[in-house]
Amino acid sequence: ANVHTSEGGADKFTLSNIACIDTAKSPHPISTGIGFFDHMIDQLNSHAQIGVSVTVNKDGEANVHTSEGEKHAFEIVNRYAEEDQAKIMGAVGAALGKELSKLKYPSGGRTSRFCCPLDEALVECVLTKKLDDEGKLINFTLPPYGKYPVNRGRALIGKMKTQYVETFFSRVAQTSGIDISLVKVRGDNGHHVVESAFKAFSRALRNLIDGVNTNDYACAEYEKMWGVKSESYTSSVELCREGKLERSTKETSILVHVLLDGLAKGPDDSVKVSTGIETMDHFVSILAKEAKMSIEAKCNGDLYVDDHHTSEDVSIALGQVVNTALGTKAGLNRMWCAVESYGDATVEVTMDLSNRPCVTHDLSLSSNPNGEEYAGDLSVEMLDHVIESLVMNSRSTVHIVEKKVGKTVSETAMATAMAFGKALRMCAAVDPRRAGRTASSKGCLDK
Numbered sequence: 001a002n003v004h005t006s007e008g009g010a011d012k013f014t015l016s017n018i019a020c021i022d023t024a025k026s027p028h029p030i031s032t033g034i035g036f037f038d039h040m041i042d043q044l045n046s047h048a049q050i051g052v053s054v055t056v057n058k059d060g061e062a063n064v065h066t067s068e069g070e071k072h073a074f075e076i077v078n079r080y081a082e083e084d085q086a087k088i089m090g091a092v093g094a095a096l097g098k099e100l101s102k103l104k105y106p107s108g109g110r111t112s113r114f115c116c117p118l119d120e121a122l123v124e125c126v127l128t129k130k131l132d133d134e135g136k137l138i139n140f141t142l143p144p145y146g147k148y149p150v151n152r153g154r155a156l157i158g159k160m161k162t163q164y165v166e167t168f169f170s171r172v173a174q175t176s177g178i179d180i181s182l183v184k185v186r187g188d189n190g191h192h193v194v195e196s197a198f199k200a201f202s203r204a205l206r207n208l209i210d211g212v213n214t215n216d217y218a219c220a221e222y223e224k225m226w227g228v229k230s231e232s233y234t235s236s237v238e239l240c241r242e243g244k245l246e247r248s249t250k251e252t253s254i255l256v257h258v259l260l261d262g263l264a265k266g267p268d269d270s271v272k273v274s275t276g277i278e279t280m281d282h283f284v285s286i287l288a289k290e291a292k293m294s295i296e297a298k299c300n301g302d303l304y305v306d307d308h309h310t311s312e313d314v315s316i317a318l319g320q321v322v323n324t325a326l327g328t329k330a331g332l333n334r335m336w337c338a339v340e341s342y343g344d345a346t347v348e349v350t351m352d353l354s355n356r357p358c359v360t361h362d363l364s365l366s367s368n369p370n371g372e373e374y375a376g377d378l379s380v381e382m383l384d385h386v387i388e389s390l391v392m393n394s395r396s397t398v399h400i401v402e403k404k405v406g407k408t409v410s411e412t413a414m415a416t417a418m419a420f421g422k423a424l425r426m427c428a429a430v431d432p433r434r435a436g437r438t439a440s441s442k443g444c445l446d447k
Contacts, residue, residue, distance in 0.1 A: 020099035021051035028053035033080025036158030047202035081159035093171030106211035116200035119358035121187030125200035135173040139181035146190030154190035235430040243321030251309035252301040262294025270294035279376035290421025319393025336426035340418035345406025349419035359391040361400035375409040
């Protein structure tokens with residue numbers, strides 16, 4: 001398909017090789033003449049599993065044909081960086097939105113929500129498939145793009161002008177018939193704010209096509225895609241993914257053994273946790289049950305000194321064995337967000353099995369309403385450290401958002417454990433459509 005831009009201005013552009021192919025790869029490249037913009041569109045290939053292609057040429061110029069060695073040349077990739085980017089990004093958005101409108105969606109109006117966690121950004125995307133023809137960009141709160149410079153953020157990322165990201169998504173919404181909301185939850189790095197937005201959009205779009213939504217685990221589409229009779233479940237169980245660690249120091253003697261999917265059919269008595277700290281036992285047990293993994297965790301630590309060494313070593317070991325059990329993480333769903341409640345507390349955990357360990361949270365720990373120093377028999381400062389140690393050693397990127405403050409820190413802790421476990425369960429699920437490939441535009445995860 002060829003599309004000619006109709007916006008005003010001296011220069012006009014032709015868009016060719018425009019495609020959005022569900023669960024297949026386009027034989028054509030993404031080549032808009034704006035390098036960072038190409039990279040962002042490519043997130044649809046990796047995270048929406050949609051084969052996207054589009055080539056932009058200025059009218060009167062020959063199509064770009066490059067050798068293997070030239071295709072990444074700065075001058076080729078950014079050939080239109082000094083042209084009218086509003087025109088180019090708007091036209092590309094309109095063309096890709098029109099192709100997205102042709103994909104098959106479940107009947108009736110559907111909504112899909114997804115958050116994408118990067119180490120310096122978290123963006124929420126909500127998509128609603130309209131029953132009429134035209135969609136709208138309902139919310140867009142990404143600017144400022146980072147905090148450098150203060151109150152303004154980045155105007156350029158690579159050679160892409162950030163002000164036209166909104167133009168792109170507005171045109172995608174209009175021609176796709178999908179209402180789009182993009183809200184920056186947090187983010188200090190402009191590059192990652194934009195990347196999180198494109199990845200969240202891609203993941204929400206994938207779920208919209210599949211008819212599933214994060215935190216809706218009762219619908220028939222979820223059961224078909226991820227339930228115990230699904231190909232995903234069967235493939236996950238067949239991997240027999242487990243990790244085990246035993247070690248002794250002057251401070252602790254510890255054993256942790258996990259089997260992912262070990263509770264998918266088995267009883268809860270496959271969760272055996274004994275650390276000498278009741279709150280820690282409860283936290284790890286709840287996490288394991290929500291993750292559907294069997295676990296044996298034992299620790300004999302120097303509690304006569306403090307709770308520090310025991311709680312720290314248990315969380316470090318648990319993170320390490322989970323990371324071991326996950327293996328290369330190729331072929332996995334990789335990202336998910338889960339909201340869970342315990343008592344009055346409601347917490348959302350957004351997780352990415354990224355191999356880029358980072359945790360960001362806004363839990364009311366130091367500022368808890370009752371001024372609590374302990375959550376049961378675990379010090380509040382160690383609860384914070386437990387979460388950090390678990391995330392860092394599982395080599396995940398995790399954002400935790402406190403939706404509602406609990407009456408006690410213990411309620412907040414257990415809501416976090418539930419949401420963490422549910423997110424882990426979904427991230428670790430095998431996606432058979434990936435055929436063992438890593439869900440990354442790089443083609444691999446960091447080592």
